[in-house]
Amino acid sequence: MSAAPLLLVEGLVKNFRGLRAVDGVTFSVNAGEVVALIGPNGAGKTTVFNMIAGVFQPDGGRVELEGASLVGLRPDQVCRAGVGRTFQLVKPFGNISVEENVLIGALRWTHDVAQARRRAREVLDLLGLADKRRQMARSLTLPDRKCLEVARALATGPKLLLLDEVMAGLRPAETDRMVETFRKLNRESGLTIVLIEHVMRAVMALSQRVVVINSGKPVCEGVPEEVVRDPRVLDCYLGQEKL
Amino acid sequence: MSRQAILLGLLLAAFALAPLVAGPYLLSVLVVVMYFAYVGQAWNIMMGFAGQLSLGHTLYVGLGAYTAAALFVHLGVPAALGLFAAAAAAVAVGGVIGALGFRFGVKGVYFALLTIAFAEFTRILFEHIPGLGGPAGLFLPVGDRGGIDLIHLRGHPLMFYYLILAMTVGIFLLCRRLVRSRLGYTWLAVREDQEAAAALGINVFRAKLTAVMLSAGLTALGGVFFAFYYNNLFPNQAFSMNRSIEIILAPIVGGLGTLFGPILGALILTPLGELITMATEAMGFKAAGIKQLCYGLSLLAIVKFLPDGVWPWLRTRLGLEPDAGGEGES
Amino acid sequence: MTIDLANQIVTGLLTGLVYSLMALGLSVIFGVVRVVNFAHGEMTALAMYAAWMLFTWLELDPLVGLPLIALLLFALGYVMQRGLIDAFVAKPEHMQFILLVAVAIIMVNFSLLVFGPDAHGIQVPYGFDTYEVGPLLVDKVRLLAASAALAISGLLMLFFRRTMTGKAIRACADNLVGARVIGLNVKQLYAVTFGIGSACVGAAGALLSLLIDVMPSSGPELTMLAFIIVIVGGLGSMGGALLGGMLIGVSEVLAGYFLMPSMKGMFSFAILILILVLRPQGLMGARK
Numbered sequence A: 001m002s003a004a005p006l007l008l009v010e011g012l013v014k015n016f017r018g019l020r021a022v023d024g025v026t027f028s029v030n031a032g033e034v035v036a037l038i039g040p041n042g043a044g045k046t047t048v049f050n051m052i053a054g055v056f057q058p059d060g061g062r063v064e065l066e067g068a069s070l071v072g073l074r075p076d077q078v079c080r081a082g083v084g085r086t087f088q089l090v091k092p093f094g095n096i097s098v099e100e101n102v103l104i105g106a107l108r109w110t111h112d113v114a115q116a117r118r119r120a121r122e123v124l125d126l127l128g129l130a131d132k133r134r135q136m137a138r139s140l141t142l143p144d145r146k147c148l149e150v151a152r153a154l155a156t157g158p159k160l161l162l163l164d165e166v167m168a169g170l171r172p173a174e175t176d177r178m179v180e181t182f183r184k185l186n187r188e189s190g191l192t193i194v195l196i197e198h199v200m201r202a203v204m205a206l207s208q209r210v211v212v213i214n215s216g217k218p219v220c221e222g223v224p225e226e227v228v229r230d231p232r233v234l235d236c237y238l239g240q241e242k243l
Numbered sequence B: 001m002s003r004q005a006i007l008l009g010l011l012l013a014a015f016a017l018a019p020l021v022a023g024p025y026l027l028s029v030l031v032v033v034m035y036f037a038y039v040g041q042a043w044n045i046m047m048g049f050a051g052q053l054s055l056g057h058t059l060y061v062g063l064g065a066y067t068a069a070a071l072f073v074h075l076g077v078p079a080a081l082g083l084f085a086a087a088a089a090a091v092a093v094g095g096v097i098g099a100l101g102f103r104f105g106v107k108g109v110y111f112a113l114l115t116i117a118f119a120e121f122t123r124i125l126f127e128h129i130p131g132l133g134g135p136a137g138l139f140l141p142v143g144d145r146g147g148i149d150l151i152h153l154r155g156h157p158l159m160f161y162y163l164i165l166a167m168t169v170g171i172f173l174l175c176r177r178l179v180r181s182r183l184g185y186t187w188l189a190v191r192e193d194q195e196a197a198a199a200l201g202i203n204v205f206r207a208k209l210t211a212v213m214l215s216a217g218l219t220a221l222g223g224v225f226f227a228f229y230y231n232n233l234f235p236n237q238a239f240s241m242n243r244s245i246e247i248i249l250a251p252i253v254g255g256l257g258t259l260f261g262p263i264l265g266a267l268i269l270t271p272l273g274e275l276i277t278m279a280t281e282a283m284g285f286k287a288a289g290i291k292q293l294c295y296g297l298s299l300l301a302i303v304k305f306l307p308d309g310v311w312p313w314l315r316t317r318l319g320l321e322p323d324a325g326g327e328g329e330s
Numbered sequence C: 001m002t003i004d005l006a007n008q009i010v011t012g013l014l015t016g017l018v019y020s021l022m023a024l025g026l027s028v029i030f031g032v033v034r035v036v037n038f039a040h041g042e043m044t045a046l047a048m049y050a051a052w053m054l055f056t057w058l059e060l061d062p063l064v065g066l067p068l069i070a071l072l073l074f075a076l077g078y079v080m081q082r083g084l085i086d087a088f089v090a091k092p093e094h095m096q097f098i099l100l101v102a103v104a105i106i107m108v109n110f111s112l113l114v115f116g117p118d119a120h121g122i123q124v125p126y127g128f129d130t131y132e133v134g135p136l137l138v139d140k141v142r143l144l145a146a147s148a149a150l151a152i153s154g155l156l157m158l159f160f161r162r163t164m165t166g167k168a169i170r171a172c173a174d175n176l177v178g179a180r181v182i183g184l185n186v187k188q189l190y191a192v193t194f195g196i197g198s199a200c201v202g203a204a205g206a207l208l209s210l211l212i213d214v215m216p217s218s219g220p221e222l223t224m225l226a227f228i229i230v231i232v233g234g235l236g237s238m239g240g241a242l243l244g245g246m247l248i249g250v251s252e253v254l255a256g257y258f259l260m261p262s263m264k265g266m267f268s269f270a271i272l273i274l275i276l277v278l279r280p281q282g283l284m285g286a287r288k
Helices: A045-052 A075-081 A098-106 A113-126 A142-155 A172-189 A200-206 A231-242 B003-021 B024-049 B058-075 B079-103 B108-127 B157-179 B182-192 B194-199 B204-230 B241-254 B261-282 B290-305 B310-318 C002-033 C040-058 C062-088 C093-115 C140-162 C164-174 C176-181 C186-211 C218-233 C238-258 C261-278
Strands: A007-016 A019-029 A034-038 A060-065 A083-085 A160-164 A192-196 A209-214 A217-222 C130-133 C136-139
Touching (some): A019 A034, A034 A200, A045 A160, A172 A192, A217 A231, B003 B024, B024 B241, B058 B241, B079 C261, B182 B194, B241 B261, B241 B310, B261 B310, B290 C062, B290 C093, C002 C136, C002 C218, C040 C093, C040 C218, C093 C218, C136 C140, C140 C164, C218 C238
Parallel strands (some): A083 A160
């Protein structure tokens, strides 16, 4: 690969009150790839996401999108640069309708509300929320809220989508449906996805490559089938079990 | 045409035709109703749409009123020009307060206190500016009460009646447009969740600042009306905390963040206050404070029993469609 | 000239201590219940009216009537929290705010209806006595009021440090979920806290009635004063409230001395704005 990867994360460091939460995490994602970021609880996965998305400023290292640095940008600027994200604890706009939630996402690239509304309906169709589009977002069930979170991020038209545990709490059938949706998106529009996920069923089915981190440090990376058999990976999960 | 539009048309017709049947007293009450609907609507942009609580909103009324009145009294600048200066002054001050507050992350209660602090600071400041009459007040020369001079805003009370009607209709239409616009949706997103809004590419700081500045400018125009209608201004009234609270009552009672709420709230509260005053006077005792006491009690009842306001409740009873953008069916 | 200034500063410090006690109530309520009591000054004014009635009708010195007034305000605060505010504890901030604004409006206009718009003052027999401390002249009432305020603040701190109820209340403030898990009756403790905060207000009101006149408009003014003090000191910090009170007391007399007495409020609001923008956690508060 001669061209710069879509996302480059190199030597990322973050300290919280002297505690090193992320220490030298490095990985890159090519355009069109689906990469999973896994690791035990507290490994620093969400912190990595927050540094990519501009919520936290890294204390060291590089984050680049298509060769341009994202470090120092605010979350809204990172979004406008082409990175969509979901939150682990979903943040729906509760007192407005589902459709309007998604419409606001689409307003990232268009000033035309009617056009944004059309896009919102397409995205809701795609994610199976079309029949709930006129409901208030706060009246949705948790799986639907997770879906809405994804729909909103998708509507911003990202080059790169960061998914933070969107499958957690879903039933297996719902997980499969969501996996299928992401596969379709990835296949048909070449959407690049980085996901944090504990549901291994989804990780195995969806990702082409897996990056494992533990205690803020990179452990290994590779194709899913190899990574799950890697002794270092087993160790960092089992090591935690022993505690 | 929705049933909502028909209802609004009827209400507008009633207000437009009221001078045919109503006497001077009733008209003056209706002017107050519309004035509070107007400034309530302006405040609602900031709180109801963008979720930023201003408890010192009379600051902008006072700034607008004093700017236009002082220009008129001292330099003979007609109100039609003075209103630009009035709005500009309020937009500038609103911009400063917003920029300070939002840049330094002053949130929630603290932001509300910041708005109060600025209003109170300005009240005392204006009491010490001799050119503006100080605590003794600033008085506008009362001109010909028979004519109609919209440029200088001097003339017949009916002129003021239709002026405030036009302003109230105007701000209603503006807000209706706004709430269905890109900017309006941006505000709703910021009101609901700032972190999520930012993640969707919204510049939260700028969105909040626009809301404050627009709200301040529009409120100042209400102040210009106030100054030229009443012809007198006192710092301890124009900038008082009580006025700030009066401004926010109508939209809260009517329904925060709804387009019809400020109008309905003003339609309920002002006549209620007048009725109470008349009733107590008819019973033969003058009781200062009874009107405000009833306002307080009704506010208490509203937040306790109809926390979303009267309009959302009434709307469901009437089987009407939600009016503002951002109101789905739950 | 300098002696006069020194006298003024002492006056400011002593008055400030009484303000502190009032603000302490606000701080305690916010620190635990996390509700900003927007009717704080109005409650103080009610306490001052109570002191005035006791003095006028029963010739009871406010210093003697103080425990009774504190008890009355405790009851008022307890009932308010139980019957009204508790339902709003988990609601959005602006709803709590509007609720308490409504309570404040009711209290102000209730006082206006009952007591009329005129100022009511208390003139105790020792009202004009002064102590000579070196070159300084110290008003006896002011010294008594300030000492009482300081003593009550001290008792309050002891209460929170030493008694089981005090510790339980602090547990609620530190970790609400934890407090529920170990079986504390949070509803009850919140009501007690609101009661204690209000009792501070009652005591402060009784003491203030010795120093200043009360009228219906005193309520909103005292609310603002209490806010300025706790924001300057740090909302939720007890020591901060004491410091803030003395600071505002002194800054008011200084502003009155060097500028114009009518401008002293402007000075306080300017301080409030600066603190809100630059150090919203207050001088003594911990940065979040």
